[in-house]
Amino acid sequence: MATTSDIRNGLCLRYNNDIYKIIEFLHVKPGKGPAFVRTKMKSVTSGKVLDNTFSAGHKLEDVRVETHKFQYLYNDGEFYHFMNESDYTQIRLLEAALDNPGLMKEGEVVTVLINTEDNAPLSVDLPASVILEVTATEPGVKGNTATNATKPATVETGASVNVPLFINEGDKIKIETAKGTYKERVKE
Numbered sequence: 001m002a003t004t005s006d007i008r009n010g011l012c013l014r015y016n017n018d019i020y021k022i023i024e025f026l027h028v029k030p031g032k033g034p035a036f037v038r039t040k041m042k043s044v045t046s047g048k049v050l051d052n053t054f055s056a057g058h059k060l061e062d063v064r065v066e067t068h069k070f071q072y073l074y075n076d077g078e079f080y081h082f083m084n085e086s087d088y089t090q091i092r093l094l095e096a097a098l099d100n101p102g103l104m105k106e107g108e109v110v111t112v113l114i115n116t117e118d119n120a121p122l123s124v125d126l127p128a129s130v131i132l133e134v135t136a137t138e139p140g141v142k143g144n145t146a147t148n149a150t151k152p153a154t155v156e157t158g159a160s161v162n163v164p165l166f167i168n169e170g171d172k173i174k175i176e177t178a179k180g181t182y183k184e185r186v187k188e
Contacts, residue, residue: 002062004037004054012044012063012113012122015052019044019063019115021123044122047096064116070124072108075101082112082124091121098124100180102159105132126177131186132156133172140165150182 002013004027011022020041029035035056042049054060070082070091079092080101091112095101103126104110111125137153150162153173161175163182174183 002060004056004058004060006060006062007037007039007054010113010125012065012115013041014061014063015041018046019122020050021113023049042099042123044097063122065113065122066116067111067113067125069109070112072104072106072110074106080104080124082110085109093121093124097121100126100159100177102157103130103132103155103175103177103180105130105157128178129174129176129183131172131174132159134163134167134169137163137167137169139168 002011007022007025009022009025013020013022020043022039023042024040026038027035028038037054037056039052039054040049041052069085071085073081073083073090075081079094080098081090081092083090098104108130110127113122113125114120115122132155134153135156138151140151149165151165152160153163153167154160155173155175159180161173161180161182163173167173167185172186172188174186175181176183
């Protein structure tokens with residue numbers, strides 16, 4: 001059993017007959033009244049995001065997980081296929097188990113959380129940022145930069161990301177995977 005002081009990003013816990021992964025949390029100690037923890041949890045089975053508040057000291061049923069390195073192989077439309085780098089076994093996951101599947105390139109190494117009770121894969125953690133090539137975007141117009149203006153761009157995986165006006169087709173950009181946002185242009 002865990003308590004609210006053990007809550008951290010990535011913690012998996014059993015709640016309402018389902019397994020949830022903590023996405024965000026905030027410890028709040030108001031001037032009046034007891035402290036509490038405000039959380040945002042994502043179901044690993046359905047992908048549904050739930051906001052919940054736990055009072056301080058509340059007991060939580062945590063799920064023991066192991067992390068393994070897997071290589072992303074391909075997507076067949078319904079499932080995403082991965083291969084374990086140590087023993088070459090393959091698993092497949094539904095899109096709901098992935099946080100930002102559009103940012104994964106074939107051959108990318110990701111971390112998969114596996115439930116130790118039944119060896120079922122729970123979720124996939126991408127690296128903090130990925131470098132992808134811009135395949136399609138409109139050219140930026142000079143003089144449109146009074147503020148931080150952005151335009152949509154399609155990257156090599158098919159995902160759409162808002163980028164600054166100076167980004168052109170063929171540029172490589174670094175994307176923050178947690179939010180799916182542009183971080184910087186990468187020079188080679």
